[in-house]
Amino acid sequence: MTRTIPRLRARTLAVDAPGDLLTRVPDEVDPREVAAWLREGDGLVGWGRVAEITTTGPDRFGEAEAWWTEVRAAAEVEDEVRLPGTGLVTFGSFTFSPDSQDASVLTIPRIVIGRRDGLSWVTQVVAGDEPWPVEHPAELLGRTNADIAVLDPLTESEGSVGADAWPGVVAAAVRRIGRGEVDKVVLARDVRVRHREGRAVRIAPVLERLQSRYAATWTFAVAGLVGATPEMLVRLQGGRVRSRVLAGTIRRPNGIPAHDTAVPGAGDRAHPMDPRLRLVSSTKDLDEHAFAVRSVAEALAPHCSDLMVPDAPYVLELPDVYHLASDLTGTMHSEATSLRLAAALHPSAAVCGTPTEAAAAVIGELEGMDRGRYAGPVGWMDGSGDGDWGIALRCGELADDRHSMRIFAGGGIVAASDPAAELAETEVKLTAMRHALGLADA
Numbered sequence: 001m002t003r004t005i006p007r008l009r010a011r012t013l014a015v016d017a018p019g020d021l022l023t024r025v026p027d028e029v030d031p032r033e034v035a036a037w038l039r040e041g042d043g044l045v046g047w048g049r050v051a052e053i054t055t056t057g058p059d060r061f062g063e064a065e066a067w068w069t070e071v072r073a074a075a076e077v078e079d080e081v082r083l084p085g086t087g088l089v090t091f092g093s094f095t096f097s098p099d100s101q102d103a104s105v106l107t108i109p110r111i112v113i114g115r116r117d118g119l120s121w122v123t124q125v126v127a128g129d130e131p132w133p134v135e136h137p138a139e140l141l142g143r144t145n146a147d148i149a150v151l152d153p154l155t156e157s158e159g160s161v162g163a164d165a166w167p168g169v170v171a172a173a174v175r176r177i178g179r180g181e182v183d184k185v186v187l188a189r190d191v192r193v194r195h196r197e198g199r200a201v202r203i204a205p206v207l208e209r210l211q212s213r214y215a216a217t218w219t220f221a222v223a224g225l226v227g228a229t230p231e232m233l234v235r236l237q238g239g240r241v242r243s244r245v246l247a248g249t250i251r252r253p254n255g256i257p258a259h260d261t262a263v264p265g266a267g268d269r270a271h272p273m274d275p276r277l278r279l280v281s282s283t284k285d286l287d288e289h290a291f292a293v294r295s296v297a298e299a300l301a302p303h304c305s306d307l308m309v310p311d312a313p314y315v316l317e318l319p320d321v322y323h324l325a326s327d328l329t330g331t332m333h334s335e336a337t338s339l340r341l342a343a344a345l346h347p348s349a350a351v352c353g354t355p356t357e358a359a360a361a362v363i364g365e366l367e368g369m370d371r372g373r374y375a376g377p378v379g380w381m382d383g384s385g386d387g388d389w390g391i392a393l394r395c396g397e398l399a400d401d402r403h404s405m406r407i408f409a410g411g412g413i414v415a416a417s418d419p420a421a422e423l424a425e426t427e428v429k430l431t432a433m434r435h436a437l438g439l440a441d442a
């Protein structure tokens with residue numbers, strides 16, 4: 001297919017501390033045109049859409065990458081800051097399955113405000129001879145969204161497979177594991193949410209709540225997909241590669257004070273009933289984790305020298321759950337962009353299963369829904385190919401109508417999985433979005 005390649009001009013200027021980036025997003029922008037990638041207040045927030053490509057099918061990553069290669073080659077870029085994320089930047093989100101009815105997308109916002117290591121900037125992007133959206137970036141930073149703390153009135157209803165039916169789906173997966181069809185399969189469910197008055201759901205307030213509660217995650221929005229993921233599929237920056245693999249989950253009970261950072265195994269500070277201790281000594285969770293780490297290590301190995309794979313996971317603490325986590329690092333020796341690496345890593349065993357193809361087939365047969373962009377790579381990339389790609393978890397996808405949304409959660413099923421416990425795990429994982437949307441107190 002031939003695609004027109006826009007001739008873009010991008011200009012990045014340094015600015016003074018811009019405050020909370022999310023409060024700069026005007027309420028009147030189309031919520032599907034808000035883009036964000038934030039961690040502890042740093043990162044990128046953009047809006048408007050100057051260019052975009054949507055792709056589908058098995059070559060959805062390759063087609064998007066080819067488009068970006070041409071767009072960045074044709075672009076005229078002025079960049080006085082020169083950091084990862086300055087100059088021309090694209091945000092992307094890809095479907096989990098090549099068979100999804102939904103489109104994958106790479107989108108380029110007109111305005112991006114960024115902050116990193118104490119430096120801040122504004123990038124404006126226009127097509128052809130269009131004028132710059134603002135004469136001076138200070139015009140953008142003077143505006144504050146007064147309604148950032150006001151949530152839209154939303155209501156929730158059952159998704160494709162109701163909560164009551166979920167244990168039966170999990171039990172069917174356990175039987176298939178017992179028959180030796182797969183070792184592990186990740187199954188997910190959705191819940192529907194909609195605006196009570198049929199109006200568009202505003203994205204910035206949702207991001208604001210996610211960011212303030214889930215500091216250890218990457219808060220994102222790309223073309224209506226919004227969430228806070230704890231899982232980094234791949235980060236490529238200056239030739240260094242990183243990946244954070246999660247698999248193995250236990251509910252975090254109320255009552256363990258946040259300041260208690262006792263690590264299981266760290267002597268007598270860890271109580272024997274501490275769920276973290278149960279997690280690091282659970283063969284079921286350790287097996288599930290090992291599958292996921294192996295799948296990422298195998299996909300990264302061809303691109304990296306000195307790939308470091310930890311021998312044992314640590315416990316990542318989120319407000320609602322603990323996860324087994326492993327951070328892999330390596331040095332790139334191939335020319336691949338961060339998106340190419342994300343495509344090679346997707347789908348990891350953390351969101352699909354093992355063996356990959358058999359697990360994907362079981363998902364297609366048992367899940368009863370199209371995952372859309374849930375559990376697919378989501379992130380951003382700059383003109384050098386550096387970027388961050390997380391796995392779209394703890395998220396919701398805003399429909400084209402802008403007022404309804406599906407929120408998602410899943411979990412890894414292995415031979416020892418208990419169907420009722422798996423339902424409970426999805427409920428705990430849904431807390432992140434329910435809380436951010438004002439549907440749960442948490």
Ligand SMILES: C=C(O[C@@H]1C=C(C(=O)O)C=C[C@H]1O)C(=O)O
Nearest residue numbers: 246247248249350409410411412
């Ligand atoms: C599938 C999800 O999470 C994934 C599954 C996990 C598990 O089964 O323990 C843990 C983290 C994620 O890799 C989700 O949040 O929807």
